[in-house]
Amino acid sequence: MNNNHPNFSEKELMNDLLASEKQVTSAYNTGITESSCTNLRQQLTQCLNETQEIQYQLFNAMQQRGWYATKQAQSQDVQSAKTKYQQMKNELK
Structure with missing residues (x-):
């Protein structure tokens, strides 16, 4: 088998994963704010929380290294x- 894919370092892979998690988090935020269905909002919020936890674990692992x-x-x-x-919060009330 011909492997023409570059070999990425662990640092490069983790950086890519972290960037991906940030994009997914942003997408979930948008979905939550644009959803009028309570059940969908709850599901997206759960997914957002899980994604944020994964993002934090990646960030923490990278920071430790x-x-x-x-x-x-x-x-x-x-x-x-x-x-x-x-x-700002008080002004919005």
């Missing part, structure tokens, strides 16, 4: 973001 570097947020930045989004 040093393949996905993140920086720690300063506590003041976290508080600022909380305040900002709480204000």
Whole structure:
């Protein structure tokens, strides 16, 4: 058998999987917001939660291997973001 497929590294494969999970999550979000059927919304929400868990597991595995570097947020930045989004939420009420 002729194998003309490139050999991908574990890092490349995991990065591709992570990108795919992000796209699937986005698709589920769109489906949920555009669905008027309660049963469908519940099913899509369950699928979304499962996909987010898979995405987190991939992210965590990549981060542990040093393949996905993140920086720690300063506590003041976290508080600022909380305040900002709480204000936005209150304005929508």
